[in-house]
Amino acid sequence: MADAYILGIESSCDETGAAVVRSGEQILSNVVFSQIPTHQPYGGVVPELASREHLKAIVPVVRKALSDAGRSYESIDALAVTQGPGLAGALLVGISYAKALAFALEKPLVAVNHLEGHIHAVLLEERQKGNHEVAFPVLALVVSGGHTHLYLATQRGKGWFYQNIGHTRDDAAGEAFDKVAKLLGLGYPGGPIIDRLSVHGDPNAIKFPASQIKNRDRRDRFRLEADENPRFDFSYSGIKTAMLRYVESHSMQTEIAERRKLMGTSQPTLQEVLAVCDRETLNLVASFQRAMVEDLVTKTLAAARAYGVATLFVTGGVAANNELRQRFEHDAAMEGLRVFFPSRPLSTDNAAMIAAAAYPKFRAREFAAPEFSAEAALALKGPG
Ligand code: KG4
Ligand code: ZN
Numbered sequence: 001m002a003d004a005y006i007l008g009i010e011s012s013c014d015e016t017g018a019a020v021v022r023s024g025e026q027i028l029s030n031v032v033f034s035q036i037p038t039h040q041p042y043g044g045v046v047p048e049l050a051s052r053e054h055l056k057a058i059v060p061v062v063r064k065a066l067s068d069a070g071r072s073y074e075s076i077d078a079l080a081v082t083q084g085p086g087l088a089g090a091l092l093v094g095i096s097y098a099k100a101l102a103f104a105l106e107k108p109l110v111a112v113n114h115l116e117g118h119i120h121a122v123l124l125e126e127r128q129k130g131n132h133e134v135a136f137p138v139l140a141l142v143v144s145g146g147h148t149h150l151y152l153a154t155q156r157g158k159g160w161f162y163q164n165i166g167h168t169r170d171d172a173a174g175e176a177f178d179k180v181a182k183l184l185g186l187g188y189p190g191g192p193i194i195d196r197l198s199v200h201g202d203p204n205a206i207k208f209p210a211s212q213i214k215n216r217d218r219r220d221r222f223r224l225e226a227d228e229n230p231r232f233d234f235s236y237s238g239i240k241t242a243m244l245r246y247v248e249s250h251s252m253q254t255e256i257a258e259r260r261k262l263m264g265t266s267q268p269t270l271q272e273v274l275a276v277c278d279r280e281t282l283n284l285v286a287s288f289q290r291a292m293v294e295d296l297v298t299k300t301l302a303a304a305r306a307y308g309v310a311t312l313f314v315t316g317g318v319a320a321n322n323e324l325r326q327r328f329e330h331d332a333a334m335e336g337l338r339v340f341f342p343s344r345p346l347s348t349d350n351a352a353m354i355a356a357a358a359y360p361k362f363r364a365r366e367f368a369a370p371e372f373s374a375e376a377a378l379a380l381k382g383p384g
Contacts, residue, residue, distance in 0.1 A: 004077040004362055005069075008355025009062065011094030012086025012114045013146065014038075014045045016057035017351030018065035020076070024120070024359030025127035029068035030345070030352040033057040036189065041264070043182040045145075051089035058097050065351070073105055080358030083111040083368070084378030085146065091374035099370070110358035111368035114349075115380045116160070118142045118315040119153060121342040121353035135310035135338070139165075141300045143324075144316030144348075145174035145189070148234045148296075150303050151380065153313075158364045162380045165303055166232035173292060174318045176236040180243050180288055184281065185256035186273070187263035194285050195321050196270055197277060201286030206246070208239055208291040232303040239291055246284065255281065289323055297327045304337060312339040320347040 003023050010017035019030040035053045039045050066073065081098035084091055095111075102109035119140045126134065138153040150166035171179070174191055181190025186197075247256070259276045262268050277285075296318075304312055314328055319341050332339040346353060361367075 004359065005071060005075065006110070006355040006358050006362060007062070007065065007076045007079050008112075008351035008353075008358065009058075009079065009081045009094045009098045010114070010117070010349055010351040010354045011054045011058065011090050012082045012084070013090060013349055014050050014053075015349040016054050016061050016094075017349060017354070018058075018062040019350065019352035019355050020065055020069035020071055021124065021352050021355035021359070024124060024356045027124070027128065027352045028071070029065045030350055031061050031065045031068065032345075032348075032350050033061050040188050043188050044178060045087070047087045047089055050087055051093055054090055054093035058093055062097070062101075073101070076105070076107060078108045078110060078358065078362050078367075079105075080110040080112050080355050080362075081368075082114045082117065082354055083372065084114065084375035086114055086374075086376065088374050088376040091376070095372075095374055108362070108365075108367045110361045110366065111372050112354045112357045112361070113378055113380045114354075115142050115147060115149060115151070116162070116357045117353035118144070118342075119151065119162075119313060120357035121346040121350070122313045122315050122340045124352060124356035125342055125346060126340060134340075137307065137309050138311045138313055139300070139304050139307060139309040140313040140315065141296065141319075142316045143173045143296060143314065143318040145178060145318075146172050147316060148173045148236070149380075150232055150300065152307055152309070158360050159366075160360060164380065165229070165307065166234065166299065168234040168236060170235050170237040171240060173234070173236060173296060174316070176240055176292065177318065179240050180285075183240075183243060183247060183256075184252075184285065185259035185263065186285075187260075189317075191318055191321060193273065194289055195323070197273065197282060198286040198289040198323060200274060200277075201279070201282030201284070203286040203290035205283035206287035208242055208287065230303075230306050232299045232306075234295065234299060236292070239288065243284070243288060250280065252281065289321070293321070293324045293327050296324060297331055300328075301331055301335060301337075304332075304335070309337070312337050314339060314341050315347060317348045320344045 014035040016033040020028040142149045148168040152163040178190040
């Protein structure tokens with residue numbers, strides 16, 4: 001079969017991405033323009049600013065992706081763009097641009113679900129390493145700033161089929177990392193800095209009772225035994241409130257203000273951040289991360305057992321977390337399960353994963369209708 005070169009475009013949140021991927025298995029280029037410095041002062045993504053930044057970045061980012069890949073606009077076989085889920089205004093920038101480019105070049109356009117992109121980031125890298133054998137069914141934990149979702153993924157013919165078997169009932173795991181970091185004056189995004197600080201604290205110092213990361217209620221537990229399709233939902237608003245109470249009752253405000261000031265300056269080093277974190281803060285951060293990791297790993301492995309899966313994928317921004325990776329690797333091995341993560345650059349938002357997810361759709365000639373538009377709450381199912 002002839003190779004297919006797909007130009008992927010991603011603009012669902014705060015990263016403008018463009019990439020060229022060959023036949024879903026080789027990254028020729030992967031350009032990501034991050035808007036983090038724009039949103040940092042606000043402690044989170046500001047949707048209006050995100051759209052404006054995408055508008056500014058999209059043309060140079062796409063141009064660079066093509067030149068890095070050594071390909072011309074005309075030599076691309078198809079375009080792929082994220083349709084959703086994500087911020088509507090941000091998605092629209094990528095979609096409008098991709099539609100215009102596809103129209104002008106007379107190339108087909110494939111619409112991709114962002115979550116399917118995160119799952120295909122793992123497959124793309126495995127194929128790139130020469131591993132074409134993935135045992136099914138696959139259980140994929142997509143864990144990012146916007147999602148904490150569990151999908152059973154199966155391949156049917158040329159297409160993919162996804163069944164959601166769990167999601168967060170409130171905050172996403174990455175959102176909890178971001179909110180807790182903001183609360184502690186650690187800036188935005190929260191995941192990477194909490195990850196780096198956690199190794200300096202005692203993860204067992206502060207116990208977050210299990211009820212603060214709400215577990216399944218009795219009715220659900222009963223359903224688990226009776227139901228053939230048990231669900232494994234997550235909830236992180238409780239731990240966030242517990243952190244808030246802890247901070248309020250332990251007079252930590254002076255230090256938090258000091259840290260906020262430091263994080264407002266340009267890119268402090270880890271040593272500088274550590275200098276304004278006392279032992280209690282480091283213990284708090286490490287204990288928070290431990291509780292999050294514990295919950296994500298325990299529920300995902302329980303789901304893997306209940307559905308008898310052969311392989312585990314852990315993907316999305318939070319999959320970059322070191323403790324999460326180590327725990328998954330250790331605990332999955334104990335159960336004889338193979339676990340795959342994307343490399344760190346492919347864990348967070350990028351367009352290579354969008355181009356890779358588009359490849360089976362391209363082969364199946366599943367192209368986007370000309371009138372398709374952004375879907376902020378697009379669900380992932382299948383086939384396709
Ligand atoms: O996948 P992503 O780039 O964007 C979304 O689709 O949301 O994920 C971003 C999220 C943020 O919440 C960020 O704090 C989190 O991923 N994150 C991490 C780490 N790196 C990024 N969370 C924990 N540990 C990390 N090392
Ligand atoms: Zn994402």
